[in-house]
Amino acid sequence: MEALAALIIAVLVGCGTYLTLRARTFSVVLGLSLMSYAVNLFLFFSGRLTTGAPPLATSIGATADPLPQALVLTAIVIGFGMTAFVVILALRALGELGTDQVDGEDEKP
């Protein structure tokens, strides 16, 4: 299961990095979202992968680590807000600069 989890994160980060390096804002925003998915999964998995463990502490036995769940919740909320902000900013840049290039300058012919 660890290998699968690592593979998922690797693919997400790889695609996210590729898209973030593109020149147009839409792919950059998509890349940033993919990267934040990967980061959220990574944070979630940092409490170790367990199956069948109760989410809250009971009298006996192992429980799932509750802290990464709290961390990832915070990270999701912040990431969501930031993505919303960057989408609006990208639209505004398109309107004001007349181009969706990340550096705000028209493509060289």
Add this chain to the structure above:
Amino acid sequence: MNHLIMIPLLLPLAAGMTNLLLVRKGIGAQRLVSILTACGLLAATLLLLARAETGHIDTYELGNWPAPFGIVLVLDRLSALMLVLTAFLTLPVLLHACNGDDQLGRDFHVIFPLQVLGLNGAFLTGDLFNLFVFFEILLIASYCLALHGLGPGRTRNALRYVVLNLIGSSLFLIALGTIYGVCGTLNMADLALKVAGSTPDQAPLLGAAGLLLLAVFGLKAAILPLFLWLPGLYAAVLPSVAALFAIMTKVGVYAILRTQSLIFTNHGPVPEAAGLLFPVALATLAAGSLCVLGSRRLRVLLAWLVIVSVGSLLAGIGLWNAAGISASLYYLPHSTLVTAGLFLLADHLARQRGPAGDVLEPGPPMSRPNLLGSLFLLGAMAIAGLPPLSGFIGKLLLLNAAQAPVAAWLWSVVLGGSLLGIIALGRCGSILFWKTQGDPLCGPPVSWSRLAPAATLILTAVALSVMAGPVTTYTDAAAGQLLTPDSYVNAVLGRGTP
């Protein structure tokens, strides 16, 4: 528990919320709330400074959850210094913004206190994840402030800034996940113990996390490969916002100093990040100095001076001895306040020069050239490091702190950088004030009351050199406290001193 520590967080939060309700009431009420808040913050942080000065480390457990399980706020000498600096910077910047910058959008007085909340929170928190949260608060407030007033230049630069910082936040979270996965805690004091006691097979992962954190904080502090976002942004945003942003890079410096003195120490099992700091700082200093010389606009030049100051600060910290850290802590308030003052002064100069703005080419003569020129001369002398002002004392302390093998590098880069800075600022002053052409614009001369915030900030250079004795006593003590992290750990984890 001393509830005073919460004031730097609660007061700006309350002010931001109040101003949100007052949006329809008009700008007057909002200004009053903001200015009263800034005065209150200054008073509260001075009280906190007096507490921290005794050497006692105050901790505050939120919700009374004991550390390391709950979130703690920690007030030591370094935090108190940064809090006072923030409060001292915000008041003049706010007064300057009340001259009209704040009317360019509705929400200036809502966002401004939230920015201060983020800054104060980052300086106070004793928990790495909480540090991330406060970083995000100050970042999103800074995005809004950077866009305040709008216009294509601001949008273009803000877009780069936002995208870069979103990537930075992702890296920050990866570092936090790695650290949590290895150590099972994110409380800084607890981490200090866990990292010091880590086994050799944990060291590579922790080293990677430490280097990631260095990259993230380096992006905020604008160190060498990660500084290209800064000059464009600082030159494009409103001058009062640029003046406030003078402390944003220092948050990165603070975070580097805090994490590396406490957790990733240069003598612990994970020394990679701490060892990398000194060469990177020198490279930043050298590159920044060259770019200062090449700037064609006054505000771009000031932005590169911010990077030069970051290089000097980190070079002092990178020496990892008490004298070097103390020199950096003396240099930190000086460089922040003087650069902020120069940004505000540049605003007045640009308004006086009309269409020439802050471009460094001959323009119409200004009204009151003697007054503006004297202020510019003072600020330039202070930031370039000419005696007798505080920049000179700071650099002297820094050069004195270097030991034999690294001293040659530090001396040559710092002194060479200072020379380039003096040349650039001298040329800049002579173009602005002496090489005038055409008729003076018939705008109103700048009044004393409008100039007061900029003058106050620049004159702190004089105050800092007069008060150099007490200030260096304090910074020496703060550096001593940072280099003996045991006291921090014991204060947070509630263990008696051994």
